[in-house]
Amino acid sequence: MTKTVYLDNSATTRCFPEVVELxxxxxxxxxxxxSSMHHKGVEAEKRIREAGQILADILHCKRSxxxxxxxxxxxxxxxxxxxxxAAARTGHHxxxxxxxxxxxxxxxxxxxxxxxxxxxxxVDAEGKVSPADxxxxxxxxxxxxxxxxxxxxxxxxxxIEEIGAAIKRKNPATLFHVDAVQGFGKARILPGKMHIDxxxxxxxxxxxxxGMGLLYVRDGVRLRSILFGGGQQGGLRSGTENTAGxxxxxxAAKMLYDHLEEDREMLYGLKEQFLRELEGxxxxxxxxxxxxEGAPHVISLSFDGVRSEVLLHALEEKGIYVSAGSAxxxxxxxVSGTLTEIGVPxxxxxxxxxxxxxxxxxxxxxxxxxxxxxxxxxxxRKYTRH
Amino acid sequence: xxYQAFLIKYAEIGIKGxxxxxxxxxxxxxxxxxxxxxxxxxxxxxTSGRVFVYCDGEYDYEEVTQNLQEVFxxxxxxxxxxxxxxxxxxxxxxxxxxxxxxxxxxxxxxxxHCRRLSKNYPLDSMGVNAEVGExxxxxxxxxxxxxHEPEIQLNIEIRExxxxxxxxxxxxxxxxxxxxxxxxxxxxGGIDSPVAGYMCAKRGLKxxxxxxxxxxxxxxxxxxxxxxLASKVARYTGPIYLHNINFTKIQLYIYEKCPxxxxxxxxxxxxxxxxxxxxxxxxxxxxxxxESLGQVASQTTRSLAVTNEVCxxxxxxxLIAFDKEEIIHISKKIDTFETSxxxxxDCCTIFVAKHPVTKPVADVIRRHERNLDEKIDELVxxxxxxxxxxxxxxxxxxxxxxxxxxxxxxx
Numbered sequence: 001m002t003k004t005v006y007l008d009n010s011a012t013t014r015c016f017p018e019v020v021e022l023x024x025x026x027x028x029x030x031x032x033x034x035s036s037m038h039h040k041g042v043e044a045e046k047r048i049r050e051a052g053q054i055l056a057d058i059l060h061c062k063r064s065x066x067x068x069x070x071x072x073x074x075x076x077x078x079x080x081x082x083x084x085x086a087a088a089r090t091g092h093h094x095x096x097x098x099x100x101x102x103x104x105x106x107x108x109x110x111x112x113x114x115x116x117x118x119x120x121x122x123v124d125a126e127g128k129v130s131p132a133d134x135x136x137x138x139x140x141x142x143x144x145x146x147x148x149x150x151x152x153x154x155x156x157x158x159x160i161e162e163i164g165a166a167i168k169r170k171n172p173a174t175l176f177h178v179d180a181v182q183g184f185g186k187a188r189i190l191p192g193k194m195h196i197d198x199x200x201x202x203x204x205x206x207x208x209x210x211g212m213g214l215l216y217v218r219d220g221v222r223l224r225s226i227l228f229g230g231g232q233q234g235g236l237r238s239g240t241e242n243t244a245g246x247x248x249x250x251x252a253a254k255m256l257y258d259h260l261e262e263d264r265e266m267l268y269g270l271k272e273q274f275l276r277e278l279e280g281x282x283x284x285x286x287x288x289x290x291x292x293e294g295a296p297h298v299i300s301l302s303f304d305g306v307r308s309e310v311l312l313h314a315l316e317e318k319g320i321y322v323s324a325g326s327a328x329x330x331x332x333x334x335v336s337g338t339l340t341e342i343g344v345p346x347x348x349x350x351x352x353x354x355x356x357x358x359x360x361x362x363x364x365x366x367x368x369x370x371x372x373x374x375x376x377x378x379x380x381r382k383y384t385r386h
Numbered sequence: 387x388x389y390q391a392f393l394i395k396y397a398e399i400g401i402k403g404x405x406x407x408x409x410x411x412x413x414x415x416x417x418x419x420x421x422x423x424x425x426x427x428x429x430x431x432x433t434s435g436r437v438f439v440y441c442d443g444e445y446d447y448e449e450v451t452q453n454l455q456e457v458f459x460x461x462x463x464x465x466x467x468x469x470x471x472x473x474x475x476x477x478x479x480x481x482x483x484x485x486x487x488x489x490x491x492x493x494x495x496x497x498x499h500c501r502r503l504s505k506n507y508p509l510d511s512m513g514v515n516a517e518v519g520e521x522x523x524x525x526x527x528x529x530x531x532x533x534h535e536p537e538i539q540l541n542i543e544i545r546e547x548x549x550x551x552x553x554x555x556x557x558x559x560x561x562x563x564x565x566x567x568x569x570x571x572x573x574x575g576g577i578d579s580p581v582a583g584y585m586c587a588k589r590g591l592k593x594x595x596x597x598x599x600x601x602x603x604x605x606x607x608x609x610x611x612x613x614x615l616a617s618k619v620a621r622y623t624g625p626i627y628l629h630n631i632n633f634t635k636i637q638l639y640i641y642e643k644c645p646x647x648x649x650x651x652x653x654x655x656x657x658x659x660x661x662x663x664x665x666x667x668x669x670x671x672x673x674x675x676x677e678s679l680g681q682v683a684s685q686t687t688r689s690l691a692v693t694n695e696v697c698x699x700x701x702x703x704x705l706i707a708f709d710k711e712e713i714i715h716i717s718k719k720i721d722t723f724e725t726s727x728x729x730x731x732d733c734c735t736i737f738v739a740k741h742p743v744t745k746p747v748a749d750v751i752r753r754h755e756r757n758l759d760e761k762i763d764e765l766v767x768x769x770x771x772x773x774x775x776x777x778x779x780x781x782x783x784x785x786x787x788x789x790x791x792x793x794x795x796x797x
Contacts (some may be wrong), residue, residue, distance in 0.1 A: 309605065309731065310602050310603050311602075312602075313601055313602030313603070313604075313605050314602035316602065317601060317602055383638055383641050383737065384737075385736065385737050385738065385739075
């Protein structure tokens with residue numbers, strides 16, 4: 001059996017064994033409902049409190065600013081719909097970008113159906129949103145601006161702090177939501193400093209399990225709930241807390257943020273090594289920002305004359321797992337919003353592969369992937385449809 | 387329970403002369419398999435030229451009728467209420483009540499049709515018809531009698547017990563699975579081939595299937611899609627032995643050696659050859675394809691002739707004269723449509739030329755195939771050895787190790 005080289009970490013990650021171990025203990029022994037009066041309940045509540053503190057320390061906020069949800073998508077939905085409904089009496093305008101994840105774009109579309117007005121801002125050739133554009137678009141009745149921290153398809157890191165400042169300059173009442181599902185665990189994100197009012201993150205992108213989301217809500221921000229029930233988490237997010245998932249996500253985040261700088265350095269190293277090894281191989285184009293401008297863990301490449309689906313499966317035969325375009329839209333081919341928006345030529349849309357790394361990858365992985373590409377590309381280019 | 391039995395109608399089987407017994411037996415055994423899936427106790431009986439399902443105790447009506455509606459050979463299913471033999475007064479009351487329950491709006495024209503199999507009932511059939519008809523009219527003044535073209539016929543059969551029935555649920559028709567032998571279906575993952583398989587199975591054929599995958603050009607999901615399609619067809623046919631063949635090397639070799647506009651036709655000839663080899667090995671007496679005249683370049687009359695000439699077994703093409711719309715209609719009916727349109731590449735479309743030949747000349751194709759002489763036998767042999775057999779039933783699949791041995795059992 002060939003060694004598995006997993007380069008699809010922006011789709012999801014492998015859990016840290018330490019996270020699984022902790023969750024195992026909680027699921028088997030500390031399985032109480034955090035709302036229960038008895039010891040088992042207290043024990044579970046304590047786990048959640050500890051986890052909240054860890055995450056609050058990472059984000060430089062208070063525990064009370066954090067809400068646990070079931071996924072990044074839920075966090076985005078709660079932030080955007082919750083804010084829109086809470087402010088519906090005074091405003092009816094929202095702003096986002098054309099390259100957001102469907103969890104944001106589809107939510108915006110839903111709100112358009114509810115009568116809200118949405119402005120979709122363009123991005124430049126590297127996928128960047130201009131703070132000036134944002135400032136210009138903000139109006140008196142703008143409820144919220146939603147901009148992603150790191151793009152999932154090409155790794156663009158948006159100028160969040162500048163955008164935040166621009167929004168508040170124009171209209172201090174406008175809320176700033178940041179979808180940080182790809183950025184959390186990969187970059188230092190400080191909501192207070194960056195003028196962020198709402199921030200979404202997800203567990204399974206940072207080596208915690210699927211089924212965990214996080215939402216930061218700045219003090220004083222009013223949200224309407226979108227789930228109704230037992231009134232947990234201050235009534236904003238009813239439903240029994242996922243104690244094991246929450247503790248697991250906090251531990252994973254801590255493990256990442258304890259070595260953030262070294263890890264970023266390591267990931268940039270892998271990215272640079274990979275691109276260096278591919279230098280001189282013909283017909284490869286890098287999408288998105290060059291060098292250290294972009295995120296350390298996302299590499300988007302287009303290959304002349306090769307269909308991404310075929311290349312993906314050919315790499316798979318060698319034990320290398322990657323994504324075609326963006327995994328989240330892979331069952332609807334040809335609709336990669338980001339690639340189209342940054343002006344990737346038509347013939348490359350169907351020839352783009354995303355390699356995404358994590359702290360679990362090694363230089364050997366990158367060499368294996370580069371070698372495989374060098375071997376496969378000439379072979380695959382020999383057989384084409386015409 | 388509202389019904390204690392079902393009368394099974396099976397028009398075509400009735401006319402099979404001396405073979406009738408064999409057909410009925412197959413029908414009964416297929417019904418028993420269907421009923422095994424249902425919660426409850428059932429018995430199937432052939433009596434005086436009819437097949438009945440008796441329900442002993444509680445059962446789920448929807449479940450039973452749905453499962454029976456997947457048994458080929460059944461034309462109609464009539465839910466029956468059974469009463470002990472009783473006096474006419476009581477029968478009138480029960481029949482009127484049954485009528486009211488079956489047709490809650492009651493404003494229909496109707497007729498009562500009685501058959502007496504035990505002739506010792508005091509009233510004759512005509513008498514029963516008149517009495518019961520009167521009772522229904524009395525109970526529901528909005529109903530009217532029409533003995534010539536009634537909307538509703540209420541049937542009463544007086545046997546060792548009295549059977550009341552009226553509604554007929556449509557069955558799938560056709561002939562019981564297995565009465566027409568076994569054939570090999572070329573299953574691609576498109577809309578047509580599952581429908582072709584279904585239609586042949588409906589005429590009593592048991593199905594095996596062959597699928598050609600071409601990694602890395604086709605994906606694991608494409609195979610899963612084909613398994614899902616086979617599994618939907620298996621609701622009607624029982625478990626399907628699906629042969630999964632790796633076709634990549636043959637395909638690339640043809641690409642290298644033959645004119646590209648003939649690629650599809652030559653590829654299809656090899657698919658037919660391999661399918662036939664497996665078919666013969668597995669006791670299939672025919673091949674089935676989803677081809678439909680003129681649909682694509684490889685399905686012109688000339689192309690079909692050129693493809694056909696490599697086989698000695700008959701090739702059944704039940705969709706040959708169907709329009710796409712008609713095929714889609716059936717695929718929706720058998721619930722394969724939504725799966726068929728999932729966008730995974732199948733191996734026929736990978737290298738398809740912009741303008742493939744529509745009028746291939748057999749001689750020319752044969753000559754070009756000779757370009758493959760050096761390695762093709764070896765590659766075909768190799769492909770045959772990749773054969774992985776998946777036994778696909780209605781719930782999914784189990785993988786069988788390799789070819790040959792499973793073929794004796796379980797067919």
